[in-house]
Amino acid sequence: MNNGFDPFDEASLIVAHDMNNAYDAVVPPIVQTSLFTFTDYDDMIASYRGEKIRPIYTRGLNPTVRMFEEMLARLEGAEDAIGFASGMSAISSTVLSFVGPGDRIVAVRHLYPDAFRLFGTFFKRMNIDVTYVDGKDEEAVARALPGAKLLYLESPTSWVMETHDVAALAALAKNHGVITTIDNSWASPIFQQPIALGVDLVIHSASKYLGGHSDVVAGVVAGSKEMIGRIRAEAYPYLGGKLSPFDAWLLIRGMRTLPIRMKAHEQSTIEITKRLQAHEAVETVCYPGLANHLPPGLKGTSGLFSFIFRDGINVRTFSDHLKLFKLGVSWGGHESLIVPGDVVLSQKAQPNSAVAFGISPRSVRLHVGLEGTEALWSDIETAIAAASIG
Numbered sequence: 001m002n003n004g005f006d007p008f009d010e011a012s013l014i015v016a017h018d019m020n021n022a023y024d025a026v027v028p029p030i031v032q033t034s035l036f037t038f039t040d041y042d043d044m045i046a047s048y049r050g051e052k053i054r055p056i057y058t059r060g061l062n063p064t065v066r067m068f069e070e071m072l073a074r075l076e077g078a079e080d081a082i083g084f085a086s087g088m089s090a091i092s093s094t095v096l097s098f099v100g101p102g103d104r105i106v107a108v109r110h111l112y113p114d115a116f117r118l119f120g121t122f123f124k125r126m127n128i129d130v131t132y133v134d135g136k137d138e139e140a141v142a143r144a145l146p147g148a149k150l151l152y153l154e155s156p157t158s159w160v161m162e163t164h165d166v167a168a169l170a171a172l173a174k175n176h177g178v179i180t181t182i183d184n185s186w187a188s189p190i191f192q193q194p195i196a197l198g199v200d201l202v203i204h205s206a207s208k209y210l211g212g213h214s215d216v217v218a219g220v221v222a223g224s225k226e227m228i229g230r231i232r233a234e235a236y237p238y239l240g241g242k243l244s245p246f247d248a249w250l251l252i253r254g255m256r257t258l259p260i261r262m263k264a265h266e267q268s269t270i271e272i273t274k275r276l277q278a279h280e281a282v283e284t285v286c287y288p289g290l291a292n293h294l295p296p297g298l299k300g301t302s303g304l305f306s307f308i309f310r311d312g313i314n315v316r317t318f319s320d321h322l323k324l325f326k327l328g329v330s331w332g333g334h335e336s337l338i339v340p341g342d343v344v345l346s347q348k349a350q351p352n353s354a355v356a357f358g359i360s361p362r363s364v365r366l367h368v369g370l371e372g373t374e375a376l377w378s379d380i381e382t383a384i385a386a387a388s389i390g
């Protein structure tokens, strides 16, 4: 582990050779094992000493998981990546690898609600302070940064989809010696590669677009070898939120179609949001793809957006009349989904704050799946007509 010796260079070789060539199979096998045995005592002690790098136990290194990590690192243009059991596990393990009691985080407002709750419960009890800022207000971000340890970004933010100049914010953080992390689940590495924008660590809920089929819950973080190495050394084994080999295999499978899926989500969503924006029942559509130009660094827009109805539309009736858009949390899969804003606001989880999330009770969040633009639009139009009061 020392003397410039990097175990994961070696692991990469193991994966590249053994996995890609196993039985000449076009799809890699799932190395569904908890442990790996040693040929003899010398083999075992060399591995324990770190003189020989090989998988020992799956809560450390597993070839299928490693293959997913390498694929994602390449997609993000990062030196390395590490997979987790969930997006939340990736978030908590990443932040706790760099932030401790007495430290302060600067976070953009309207965060993913469970990240907001992690910060407001566990982190608060650990004496980790969070300053929330409007990421569009670069002066406010600059004022909040001195003395902070970590800048936590989402662009676009959850629900209201506020976008920021990620490169400008990362540069501000760098000036103050602050580490920058971003949750890149919405854009995926197809539409935004934050490492090239100066961000240190890129987090994904792989449950969303990376998996893409709504059959896996997983997370991943990409960044420099040094920073990923730090997460891998302590948070990964000791907090123990490891990614399972089968889930990693599902992610590898899902990522094969990521570029074409993202293009399909984008195309349908741009068309649907344009029609909604022109619809008399709709007050505001929150979707970066409707702006005249995208913020610097964002190369495309995905399938998740929200919009606010004008008075005179019954959101419950609208939700119940949709046939293709199913009521359901999460997003990023093949299927179209709806979440009504007032349902989220009534969630029992604490802390809960309409201000923190920016959610209007007259809003709904839609995920535009792969069913086809016209069928989805017809579903929406019919449901709006049914939901019009008077």
Ligand SMILES: *Cc1c(COP(=O)(O)O)cnc(C)c1O
Residues within 6 Å of the ligand: 086, 087, 088, 089, 112, 114, 158, 183, 185, 186, 204, 205, 206, 207, 208, 217, 218, 219, 330
């Ligand atoms: C879903 C989601 C998460 C949490 O990921 P899980 O895989 O569900 O733990 C984090 N950030 C964003 C933006 C999400 O949408």
